[in-house]
Amino acid sequence: MAPTSTPSIPTLDDFLAAPAEQVVAVAPATLVLDLRSAPLSAIHASDPDTEQVARMSHVRMLACIEGLFHLGVRHIVPFFVGVDAETDQDADRRFLTWSAWQTTGAEALATYERCGCRVRLVGAESLHELRTASDRLPATAPADGVPTLWWSVLPSTGALWSIIAAALQRAANTTQAGLIRALYGEDIPPATMLLGFGPPVAPPFTPLLLADEMQCYWSQRLGFALDEQVLRRIFYDYAYVRPTRTDGDRSWRYTLVEQQRAAWETDAVLGIGQHMGGLWYPQRFPAAAIEGDQA
Amino acid sequence: MIALEAFLAAPLEDVIAIAPRTVMIAITGTRRAAVLAGKPFQGDEYVRWARQRVIDFLDLLFRHGIQHIVATVIVPVNLIEHAATRERYLAAAIEGLTGAESRADYARLPCRARLIAPPDLHSLHSVDAELRRSTAGVSSRTVWWHVIVSGDDPWRMVFAAAQRARGSARADLIRALYGEDIPLATMFLGFGKPVIAPHSFPPLLLGDIQCYWSQRPGFSMDERMLRHILYDYAYMRSHDKWDATPEQQRTAWETDAVLGLGQHLGGFWYPAPFAALEIE
Numbered sequence: 001m002a003p004t005s006t007p008s009i010p011t012l013d014d015f016l017a018a019p020a021e022q023v024v025a026v027a028p029a030t031l032v033l034d035l036r037s038a039p040l041s042a043i044h045a046s047d048p049d050t051e052q053v054a055r056m057s058h059v060r061m062l063a064c065i066e067g068l069f070h071l072g073v074r075h076i077v078p079f080f081v082g083v084d085a086e087t088d089q090d091a092d093r094r095f096l097t098w099s100a101w102q103t104t105g106a107e108a109l110a111t112y113e114r115c116g117c118r119v120r121l122v123g124a125e126s127l128h129e130l131r132t133a134s135d136r137l138p139a140t141a142p143a144d145g146v147p148t149l150w151w152s153v154l155p156s157t158g159a160l161w162s163i164i165a166a167a168l169q170r171a172a173n174t175t176q177a178g179l180i181r182a183l184y185g186e187d188i189p190p191a192t193m194l195l196g197f198g199p200p201v202a203p204p205f206t207p208l209l210l211a212d213e214m215q216c217y218w219s220q221r222l223g224f225a226l227d228e229q230v231l232r233r234i235f236y237d238y239a240y241v242r243p244t245r246t247d248g249d250r251s252w253r254y255t256l257v258e259q260q261r262a263a264w265e266t267d268a269v270l271g272i273g274q275h276m277g278g279l280w281y282p283q284r285f286p287a288a289a290i291e292g293d294q295a
Numbered sequence: 296m297i298a299l300e301a302f303l304a305a306p307l308e309d310v311i312a313i314a315p316r317t318v319m320i321a322i323t324g325t326r327r328a329a330v331l332a333g334k335p336f337q338g339d340e341y342v343r344w345a346r347q348r349v350i351d352f353l354d355l356l357f358r359h360g361i362q363h364i365v366a367t368v369i370v371p372v373n374l375i376e377h378a379a380t381r382e383r384y385l386a387a388a389i390e391g392l393t394g395a396e397s398r399a400d401y402a403r404l405p406c407r408a409r410l411i412a413p414p415d416l417h418s419l420h421s422v423d424a425e426l427r428r429s430t431a432g433v434s435s436r437t438v439w440w441h442v443i444v445s446g447d448d449p450w451r452m453v454f455a456a457a458q459r460a461r462g463s464a465r466a467d468l469i470r471a472l473y474g475e476d477i478p479l480a481t482m483f484l485g486f487g488k489p490v491i492a493p494h495s496f497p498p499l500l501l502g503d504i505q506c507y508w509s510q511r512p513g514f515s516m517d518e519r520m521l522r523h524i525l526y527d528y529a530y531m532r533s534h535d536k537w538d539a540t541p542e543q544q545r546t547a548w549e550t551d552a553v554l555g556l557g558q559h560l561g562g563f564w565y566p567a568p569f570a571a572l573e574i575e
Contacts, residue, residue, distance in 0.1 A: 165463040174454035175447045176493075194491055199532055200554060202483055202491055202504035209498070212446065216489040216506075217555035222548040230551055237556045242488055244564050245372075253562035257330040260561055264324075264331060264512055267520060270489055270554055270566055271507035272527045277544050280531050282552075285569035288560055 015236045024072030026239035029189040032207045033078040034196030057223040062111040064226045069115045069147045079152035092155045099153040100133035117147040123163040199280045200271045215242050262289035302526045311360030313529035316478040319365040321485045321495035328513025346391050350400045352514035367441045370494045406436040413448040414455040443494040488564045489555050
């Protein structure tokens with residue numbers, strides 16, 4: 001028999017209108033923010049239009065980070081990934097210079113000040129362009145409760161792996177926490193959410209290192225334009241819709257499966273898309289066809 | 296670029312030509328699949344039926360050109376759910392995919408099978424040695440079963456590889472852990488909720504992984520669905536040169552819809568509808 005509804009779960013509409021502290025209470029402690037997306041990475045080209053798009057994306061990206069801190073995320077791990085350095089010898093240098101502007105430019109520094117957050121450039125000590133940029137960041141020591149931004153700038157595979165290999169050597173023990181301390185410099189709570197843009201793509205090694213089970217979401221808005229309502233919808237799904245494991249007997253769920261047959265036999269797949277404006281865009285996912293009202 | 300309908304009907308060699316070399320899979324929902332197939336969703340008959348579904352799915356992937364399948368037999372939550380019978384559950388799961396019946400299936404497909412376990416689970420390393428011996432030389436196609444009993448295990452395997460490796464490059468660590476070179480994975484096939492966790496994404500094999508989550512439970516993916524996914528992988532994902540957004544597409548890029556939002560469906564999670572813009 002299905003358990004009765006849980007009174008502590010608000011409706012989506014109530015949650016969207018709830019005081020910020022109600023959202024903060026269910027927000028993930030650590031969130032991986034995948035910033036690979038075509039409009040942003042197109043900055044590698046010198047097209048003025050592209051540059052304009054990238055600048056707009058930069059402003060929106062910082063607003064997104066500010067919004068996430070406002071809604072209670074304590075650790076944000078945004079990452080960029082470099083382009084293939086094997087086909088473009090100068091790619092890593094341009095990528096790191098561009099990343100330095102993204103992470104320590106004037107708008108970025110102003111955002112950090114408003115958020116009251118600490119900022120770390122992971123692996124900067126091994127990458128000259130980032131080491132210089134890192135010096136522009138305000139010096140802040142580890143402190144409990146202070147929101148922290150862990151910029152992960154991931155250059156071409158070879159350079160990145162050197163950083164990982166060094167962390168494997170200096171880790172104090174052979175656990176996930178030990179490797180996190182070696183790579184990030186301190187303990188970080190497990191990441192339980194990944195937020196990205198565009199097609200669903202898995203994160204590389206270093207953001208994955210922070211992961212527990214990450215509930216994943218990919219927005220399709222161009223240029224990281226996520227407002228608070230969209231973030232609240234995502235947090236609602238994360239807090240109240242994704243959890244389906246309960247301690248009690250769950251066999252009652254299987255008594256309803258036959259009525260859900262059409263939904264479970266769908267051809268639709270999360271991740272299949274189409275081209276739009278030269279970019280990938282999701283194909284339609286149909287509403288669940290259910291006999292009776294179970295949703 | 297070939298049209299989707301043409302690709303769905305194309306000769307198998309055309310599909311094989313664009314298929315990824317290495318795919319990670321994490322398929323769940325087998326009990327739901329059993330119910331839909333009119334089978335019991337627990338007990339010995341369920342276990343036998345589910346094992347055969349796994350083998351059929353491996354066959355489907357191999358026939359479409361995938362050379363290496365990376366999968367996890369046990370994840371930590373399995374052992375929490377079966378805490379009272381942990382050892383028996385673990386042994387049954389391992390036996391199911393490495394025992395005589397499965398070895399006969401691996402010979403028939405044909406493919407090699409390997410069992411990658413945390414450093415301290417010595418008994419499983421013996422199972423792997425026997426599996427390597429019994430499936431050696433039949434094919435270069437390989438299924439790499441992983442056993443992950445705690446959240447630290449994926450990382451302990453990386454550390455163990457680093458200690459044994461002859462060099463510090465990633466390829467050295469892959470050779471140390473797996474015993475040979477393996478191309479990095481570039482596709483993930485999952486079921487249900489879009490979740491990413493180290494136990495399903497062995498870290499050393501992470502490439503630029505394009506992810507797909509079917510909503511057909513268990514190993515119910517058929518050839519048409521797999522071809523559609525491979526089409527997206529080969530022809531849709533790789534096109535990343537942004538053109539100026541025409542005005543008529545603006546609503547699509549301003550959508551509130553997010554891949555990953557869902558709803559409850561009789562105690563399960565199910566994706567919320569995503570109303571994509573119809574494109575000429």
